[in-house]
Amino acid sequence: MAEIQENKIQKILKKHKLRKTACRMTMLKLFWENQFALTPSGIEAMLNNFFDKVTIYRTLSTFEECGIVHKVPNDNGITHYALCHSNCSHEKHSDSHVHFYCQLCSKTFCLHEIRSPELTLPKGYQVKDFRYLFLGICPNCQNL
Ligand SMILES: [Zn+2]
Ligand SMILES: [Zn+2]
Ligand SMILES: [Zn+2]
Numbered sequence: 001m002a003e004i005q006e007n008k009i010q011k012i013l014k015k016h017k018l019r020k021t022a023c024r025m026t027m028l029k030l031f032w033e034n035q036f037a038l039t040p041s042g043i044e045a046m047l048n049n050f051f052d053k054v055t056i057y058r059t060l061s062t063f064e065e066c067g068i069v070h071k072v073p074n075d076n077g078i079t080h081y082a083l084c085h086s087n088c089s090h091e092k093h094s095d096s097h098v099h100f101y102c103q104l105c106s107k108t109f110c111l112h113e114i115r116s117p118e119l120t121l122p123k124g125y126q127v128k129d130f131r132y133l134f135l136g137i138c139p140n141c142q143n144l
Contacts (some may be wrong), residue, residue, distance in 0.1 A: 004050050007027065016066040016090065023051050028068070036107035037072040037080035037099075070095040072108050073131035082110045099131070102138035109138060 002040040009028045013020050020045075031038065032048060038046075041057050051059075060081055067088035072080040087094050098114045116132040 027059050031083045036109050037082040039078050039080050066090050072099055073133045074108055080108050085112055093102050100134045103135055104141040
């Protein structure tokens with residue numbers, strides 16, 4: 001692990017008042033290195049089963065509570081997670097960007113720079129969550 005990266009990861013944990021554990025460090029690094037959304041079983045496989053599923057799930061929910069990762073919509077029903085921008089916190093997530101699912105490599109990407117439009121629903125519809133998911137082919141798969 002490169003030193004600068006380890007510093008960066010430690011800083012994130014510190015900022016969110018999380019104790020430094022091997023699993024948290026490793027998973028943050030993984031999120032950092034892969035610019036697409038990850039699934040719990042994907043993480044488990046990428047780490048060669050070094051950490052068990054329970055630990056991975058627990059770490060993901062801690063990260064989500066702290067504003068480090070957010071859930072990413074996916075059309076196959078499996079929950080994906082991706083890194084938040086630094087403006088998310090323990091109190092509030094502010095990930096109002098759209099996501100893109102590549103139908104060739106099955107990766108989901110956060111398009112942080114594209115804000116999802118704010119729509120007002122008809123009276124009586126209480127919104128708990130909303131998702132903007134675009135489907136198509138990512139730049140990598142088009143060799144762009
Ligand atoms: Zn967030
Ligand atoms: Zn792709
Ligand atoms: Zn996202």
